[in-house]
Amino acid sequence: MSTAPKPYLLFQLGTEAYAVDVASVREIIEYHGSTEVPLMPPHLKGVINLRGRVVPVVDLASRFSRGATEITRRTSVVILERQHPTFGLQAIGVLVSGVTEVIELGGEQIEPPPAFGSAIGERFISGIARHDKRLFVVLELGEVLSFEELSSMSMQKAA
Secondary structure (H helix, E strand, O other), X not given: OOOOOEEEEEEXXXXXXXXXXXXXXXXXXXXXXXXXXXXOOOOXXXXXXXXXXXXXXXXXHHHOOOOOOOXXXXXXXXXXXXXXOOOEEEEEEEEEOEEEEEEEEOHHHEEOXXXXXXXXXXXXXXXXXXXXXXXXXXXXXXXXXXXXXHHHHHHHHHO
């Protein structure tokens, strides 16, 4: 049984293609730099001012141990919204090499993550999508941007 197609945002981290469910995407903005916050892990790039709201920015390439994202004219920040158990709806920016497109994917196009593992860790992947003879890693944002893990890493860095 297939599920109804849903829109996914496709983006690049270097030469690799990734997808996230559009339902979690608030907006996409051009990257103009961020303000560093002392004692944060390297993948926490800093914070930006988004219409008077302070939003943390995570470098996904760095988060996946791929090195820092090279800043080019295509570099973007995808603003995602996640439900925090204590503070409610929170915005988090993810730095990406470039945004590609939005596509519709049905459940039959997304396969479970491979059992043999992955360089970014199976827990970060919700599946592998096939579309127009291309493959995309579909990210599990709840794990990639885990509030608990991000908080504990910043506390470890400060210690």
